[in-house]
Amino acid sequence: MATAPVAVLSVAFTAQADPSAKFLRSSAAVAGEYIVVMKAAPLVQGDGAGISALHASFDALASKHKAAVTQRYTSSVVGFAARMSEADAKVLAEDPAVAFVEENGVVQASGVQAGATWGLDRIDQGALPLDTKFAHLGQGDDAIVYVIDTGVRNTHAEFTGRMLPGFTAINDGRGTVDCNGHGTHVAGTAAGTTYGVAKKAKIVPVRVLDCQGSGTNAGVIAGIDYVTAQATPRSVANMSLGGGASDAVDQAVGRAITAGIVMAVAAGNDNLNACNYSPARAPNAITVGATAITDARSTFSNFGTCVDLSAPGTGITSAWIDNDTATRTISGTSMATPHVAGAIAAYRSAHPAATPAQVEAAMKAKAWQNKITDPQGSPNLLLNTRMVDSVPPTAAIMAPVAGATVSSSFMVSVAATDVNLASVQLSLDGAVIGTKAAAPFDFQVSGLAPGSHTISVTSKDLAEQATTATTTVTVMVSGGGGGGGGGGGGGGGGGGGGGGDGTGEPAEVSEGAPLAVGRAARCC
Structure with a gap:
């Protein structure tokens, strides 16, 4: 993003000598x-x-x-x-x-083995077995994914209409065109139409690795420098590459983050401590380890305290460079990292004001916990894309209708929808008395004293978004148990005098018949 020229102080670099050089x-x-x-x-x-x-x-x-x-x-x-x-x-x-x-x-690309696409399926559900589905909770509209890699095949069908001009640090005359395949595969996982997490995000190729998948720290820093200069609130950079520890690379990554770019970086494929590699060890980058279809840590994946979370990385199918519809299945932390980058793109599209630190915190807080076997000291956090959901659930009280007069025993029927609905909660007069996790959302209520009462229902989704609907009903004074009216409780077949009416005891709720009056309110 172009800015006005900046006045630069000390451009002659005449600082005093410093023995720390x-x-x-x-x-x-x-x-x-x-x-x-x-x-x-x-x-x-x-x-x-x-x-x-x-x-x-x-x-x-x-x-x-x-x-x-x-x-x-x-x-x-x-x-x-x-x-x-x-x-x-x-x-x-x-x-x-x-x-x-x-x-x-x-530096080199971080992925190389062969093996079926299951990664998208895994990251939108909390537990195995896989359900063969991937919920598109957010598709990265208006987000930008910078793929710092071997370039991207920009004519591939996976990216139609979403490729932007990029940058190359490789002086072989190919520009940003991928002659290796690694960068195209990474871009496909982050933002491909079929194989990607953020299916509507735009892609910027930043070519720092050559046709053999190799490059230098100098070229990598040039790529990061380019990305940093383009910083926008909805951007994420994917670095599925790595080499030995480099203070210069780490500093460049840190400055990019300060400029507002979220940096997703590969942990590496040596089955060693990720803290010995750059950019994996860079502070404030989101360092990604790899998992297999069984939720085991991938045998090649680096590990340790520098890893922030993990994502599918063994046997991942995505776009390839042979032609405009080509695919290939390969493995590596390189394949895990763009799952996270795509999730970040979707999240930043929905939350453009979120800082890189806030994005990282959200990714970790919402990750699936304790799913990975053999984490080897890495945080046991598996990527969860449900947290990118930006559409709250619906909630409506279907019965009783607003202003209805009901008996002391009646049914509350609720309609609630969401792609990731977690629960529906019933409250009476401000007190929570029942929660259900699955439809039908019908609550049988009993024990309300005569008079006006407020019914509230709150639906929540797995992204912790909530919607509340409220209505008011009047419980009539009942004599011998014949009271009709309202929703579903009716006269109750004589009811033996309806001893709960007018007692002042808390209401009760159950899935079936009304609970006995006089106990604390509860739900089965």
């Missing part, structure tokens, strides 16, 4: 390539004089240290990537304007 190693270093992160300069979004001044300063600093700039960053981090010797990089790290210099590292 560092030279950081990468676990899979690219020889002769480094990421330089500056200090004492503000982040800049948009374009104009501010960015031009920063770029000029980067180039001047690089030239001073015999470095050739390959990428420039102004939105997620302030700095640049460059080629130079290790000796020059170490000298540059001691420059007073530099926060740290990090070896550029290799």
Whole structure:
């Protein structure tokens, strides 16, 4: 999203020397390539004089240290990537304007095995067995999913009419076109028409991995930088990739989150501690582990305290690059992560004011709990897409009608609908006296004293949305039990004098015959 040019202070980077400047190693270093992160300069979004001044300063600093700039960053981090010797990089790290210099590292897509589409089916229900259905509770209208990956096949039928222009950090002339398949598969799970969670979300391809599914941290940061500059209230970025620990990548992810982007990142596929990998370890990112169709942790999935929640990742079918209708079934935390990204897109579409922290809190609070076997220290939370429901349930009192005169024993009949209806609750005069979880929602009431009474019913869904309907009835004074009128209780066959009338005891409710008068109100 373009903004007005931003005035930039300290673009000449003349800060005082700081002994905390560092030279950081990468676990899979690219020889002769480094990421330089500056200090004492503000982040800049948009374009104009501010960015031009920063770029000029980067180039001047690089030239001073015999470095050739390959990428420039102004939105997620302030700095640049460059080629130079290790000796020059170490000298540059001691420059007073530099926060740290990090070896550029290799990153790879996070998924690779074969195996049937069941993932959508699993995430909208609390328990096995699967019911072969996926409820479209929210489809991500107006949301944007940034797929930071190998690109996307933008002509695929899964994405018709919803592809937006993107960005590439791979200089092979292919632009954002996917020549690997991984990014297209990920996009299909997040937002495909058939295989996706958020079926109406728009997709932006951000290509940072090549035809072999490999890339570098410098390219990944360039992609994050692009996404950060485009930040909108309904956006989510999916990063189904990873490499060794990288302070620069973690910082870029953190800045993107601060700008308002929710970052869903893969835990990784090494069956090891996710806290040893970036971006999996990045604070405030939503790190996703993988599960199998049995609800077991996928055998390859990384684990530990850096994982936030899990989603289906073994044997996931989605779009592929062979042609415009192609599909493939593969496995990985890469496949789990876009389930979460799609759910986030649907949630942000319904709740555009929610911050990234609020989105993460909602995802965790509503996740299915204690479903995963062998979590290996990861939070036992499985993605629940029912929480994205933005349509409240209906509730209507069908009988007795408003203003009716009834006997002390009558039936309250309720109509309630919702794709995820959880319960219907009956209250009399402000006191809850009965709850049902399944239709028919009929409540037999007895024991009300003569006079006016307020009946309220509240329907709730699994997203904790509620709708209340209220009416008022009058209980007539009854003599010997013959009182007709009202809903369904009638004269009760003589009733032996109707001893509950006028006693002042609490009302009672049951599924069948009225309960004995004089006990505390309750429902079976």
